[in-house]
Amino acid sequence: MLKLTKKADYGLMALKYLAEHPETPALSAKDLADAYGIPAQxxxxxxxxxxxxxxxxxxxxxxxxxxxxxxxRQISAYEVILAIDGPFFITSCTRGAKSCELTPSCTIKEPLARVNDTIAGVLKSISIHDLADREHSDAAPGRERQGLVTLTV
Amino acid sequence: MLKLTKKADYGLMALKYLAEHPETPALSAKDLADAYGIPAQxxxxxxxxxxxxxxxxxxxxxxxxxxxxxxxRQISAYEVILAIDGPFFITSCTRGAKSCELTPSCTIKEPLARVNDTIAGVLKSISIHDLADREHSDAAPGRERQGLVTLTV
DNA sequence: CTAAATAGGACCGTTCAAGTCGCATATTCG
DNA sequence: CGAATATGCGACTTGAACGGTCCTATTTAG
Structure with missing residues (x-):
């Protein structure tokens, strides 16, 4: 289904919340959990x-x-997801493994590896600050709502 | 982990194989399964x-x-994945559902929905033909290896 | 000392992907 | 016709992973 785990979601939410409250020296796990109704433990x-x-x-x-x-601004969504869910790859047979168990067969992987890189690229270019900043979520008032990223696959 | 299911992989592989053998009127599930060592059933x-x-x-x-x-050329990777795995959403709380169960909380979803759209866009722009065509996998000889897609998030 | 935290291991239940089995139906061929 | 080859489809099993809980040890401010 190509989805993030809830843990990654939770992690992103927590970091976003922290980014939105820079004045507080520290927030406990319970504080953050309560803020979103997430199981504290x-x-x-x-x-x-x-x-x-x-x-x-x-x-x-x-x-x-x-x-x-x-x-x-220096923490990317990619880092967060990677830290929580571990390395992700869109295809079962990753470029990391020398080759598929399904011998030369899986010639599909190369094109999809590019898709994989794209996704990673997008996630790397999105910072926690971007998540917290409303400018990006709602259409910006003054300036044109431009994309966060532009990339070529 | 953000990965495709094996079923989607298998489906893409099978379609790719069919695309590579346009001369044959039809290939049986067994033929295709044998070609890649995939469980036939x-x-x-x-x-x-x-x-x-x-x-x-x-x-x-x-x-x-x-x-x-x-x-x-008229069949996109997106369609294939959608057909097999059903609609995918990167976040648990999709834009489809009116809002998160975790009440207004999850303001994270909007930015991530954009990531989701990006991925969908990339997959939509990749056709089975692209997968079968070696031009894209290996660097094209004559012409510049240009991207398949360019998009803005 | 005590209360509030983090740190971390063990454990459990549910869900879902992956794969198997069996049977019904269609179609071609001898 | 009848056998062989296919698709079509539903039920079932198994294994892993996610999501979540519990319990304990340790740190630290007041």
Whole structure:
């Protein structure tokens, strides 16, 4: 079905929320979970993962919690998804594996690998800041609503 | 993980194979399955589905089998995937559903819906013919290897 | 010390992809 | 006609992965 896992969704939502509240020093997993009605324990583990991969900074103890490790503009949706779901490939037989188990057969992979790269490219070019920024979601008032990205496949 | 199902892969492979053998009036599910080492019964059901959605023409009985219902150039990867896997959406909370169960919360969906549209756009612009045609896979000899698509997100 | 956090392992239930089996129907050929 | 070859279709099994919970250990502010 070509969809993101809920965990990745949750992770993106949490980072977006953090990006929208830069004033607070740190938000706990519970705070973030409550903000979106997400199971707290589940989100906690997601946040822990994001911390291990260096996208978040954590602080234990009272008044602890999580904060973005970098500027929201410097964190791409790609990184988040990768950290949570692991590497994704659109085709079963990836370009990584020398070749398909289905011997030379799968000549389909090359064209689809390009699609894969495209998707990755799009996700890499979208930052957490873009998610938080309303300018992109709703049509921008003054300036022309231009695309975030333009790419060639 | 954002990946295609094997069924969709199989379907694409089968269509590609058919596109590469336009001389034969029809190829049976078994023929196609053997060509790629795919479980025949499984491929059969996939082909049946593609037939129901009008991408293939089928013919029962001896010397029967499947053939492309249209020119390979007129069948997009998108149609194939849609027929096999059903509509896909990158986010759990799609734009289709009025709104997230997670109430207004999921403001993430709009930007990601755009990513979703991008992917759909790429897949729509890739035809079975493109998959079969080596020109696209390996760098084209004479002409510049240009992209299949250019789009803006 | 205690309450609020993170950190992380073990575990479980449900769903879904992948594949199999069996049977009905159509069609060609000897 | 009748056998062989196909499609068409539904039911079933199995295995993995996702989503989620629980429990425990550790850190840390007040």
């Amino acid at each position: 589940l989100l906690a583990k997601i946040l822990q993962r994001l911390t291990k991969t260096g996208l978040l900074r954590s602080h234990a103890g009272m008044n602890g919690g999580y904060a973005l490790a970098r500027d929201a | 499984l491929l059969a059901k996939i082909l049946q589905r593609l037939t129901k959605t009008g991408l293939l023409r089928s013919h029962a009985g001896m010397n029967g089998g499947y053939a492309l219902a249209r020119d390979a």
